[in-house]
Amino acid sequence: MESNATSGSRKVRVALLFGGRSSEHAVSCVTAAGVMGAIDTDRYEVVPIGITREGQWVLSDGDWHEWALNTGRLPEVGPAEGTVSLAEGSGRTRLVVAEPNRVPRELGEVDVVFPLLHGAFGEDGTVQGLLELADVRYVGAGVLASAVGMDKHFMKLAFAAAGLAVGPYIAVTDKEWRRDPGAVRDAVGRLGYPVFVKPCRAGSSVGITKVDAPEQLEAAIAEARRHDPRLVIEAAIAGREIECGVLEGRGADAPRTSLPGEVSVAGGSHAFYDFEAKYVEDSAAALSCPADLPQEAIAHVRELAAVAFDAVAAEGLSRVDFFYTPEGEFVINEINTMPGFTPISMYPQMWAATGVPYPELIDELIQLALARPTGLR
Incomplete structure (x- = not known):
């Protein structure tokens, strides 16, 4: 499908999908707030679409403050009368709102979907398959990479096959x-x-x-x-938690990697980097980038992150997490094909330290999606 946006004629229309049916619903809403607040509205027209925990797609008013993480409140997409769907025909992908006892209302064409969904029914290949069937471009990994990257067992099998060190x-x-x-x-x-x-x-x-x-x-x-x-x-593996961001290369170029970052938990009630430490308690974890590693170790972990990205056939973006052992070995923990993507999340922080600020990172991901065809590739 050719891109619907014509240079100079109108803004590229981006449908942001967030919320979803998984246990990471609130995290997805917070991610959407970050993107809505930073995206270049001179270049992109944003259509925010929330997905309720029951799976209904609803049109949001686009006020990113509504989805930000406020103390004591986790954001949540609520149900609405109108249900949004994608309709494809004659080479055009359109957004349609269906409401009870009314003629379906068209919202117009969409050029690219940005699925800011974490967990099952969003990050696992299901939504990606829907978008492939609708013949619409989308940001991030395809069906296979999303499914493998969501499954901690099969990702380990793929990593081991690629020669990466996997823990017991x-x-x-x-x-x-x-x-x-x-x-x-x-x-x-x-x-x-x-x-x-x-x-x-x-x-x-x-x-x-x-x-x-x-x-x-x-x-x-x-x-x-x-x-x-x-x-x-x-x-359990004794070692420091080191993360590295990966960004798909343009055209036939190899994947690009960020400077690595390090996560350290402040202790107290947190035995590891859990949900509360990540998103709720500001002082529970420290994120440092670039990580304090020897230069040869930094170069090596960036190489390994690119290997992991290719091992699952990822596209768009990923964050790859490692343990750096006292013996100087990197043991891979997992890959996240839709990592935390708020302005303060590790993935954007690592790219900012590497010279790609958050708004530019959003733009690059959308441009990568627009340049990529749907279907087999």
Whole structure:
């Protein structure tokens, strides 16, 4: 599909999708607030579309303050009478609002969708598949990369196949836990405590528990299974948490990588970089970029981040997280194909330190999406 925007004739029309059905609904709303507040409105016409927890697409008024994270309140998309949908025909992708007992109302064409969605039903390839079927360009990873990047088990398989160092772990399916929980406990014992119990397909540290002793395991598994029936249980790795941003190269160019950043948790009630430390308590975590590493280690982790990006066939953007061990080895933890993207999130901070400020980063991601065809590529 050719781009609907004609240079000099009108602004590029960008539909921002945010909210969604996952446990990261509020984080997605905060991300949308950041993008709405920073996007270049001289170049782009923004159409904000919130997705409720039940899956309804609703038109937002575009006031980014409504979706910002305020003390004591997590933003949430509420239901509305009108439901927004994408309609494709004659080479044009249009936004349509359907309301009870009314003729569907057209909102016009859309040039690119920016899916600011985290977690299941948004970051996992489902929305990406919908956009492919609608033949509309979109920011970020495609169907396969989104699905693999959301699944902590299969991403580890892809990383290991690409030669990246992966820490010890086990994957636990719903049937395995229900059929023989004792075998799972034995397998965890062989990993050695402490371990981290994680939902296989969730982000923002939702549902993750650090387990220091066997008697804590059952509760941690129950908590993770509230978010996903499939789990990964990982041995704790001694090391510093180092992150690196990746930005797709233009044309046939290789992926671009940011200076790495480091996350350190201030301690207290936080045993690791959990949801509260990331988004709620300002003083709970320190983010430093560039990370205090030897120059050769900085160069090496940037190379590894590009390998991880290509290992899952990512596009657009990703944040790749590593542990830097006392022995000087980088062990990959995970890739996030739609990382936290508020102005104070690690991904934009790392690119700002590398010389790409937040508004410019938003622009580059949209331009990458406009230059990329839909369909097989």
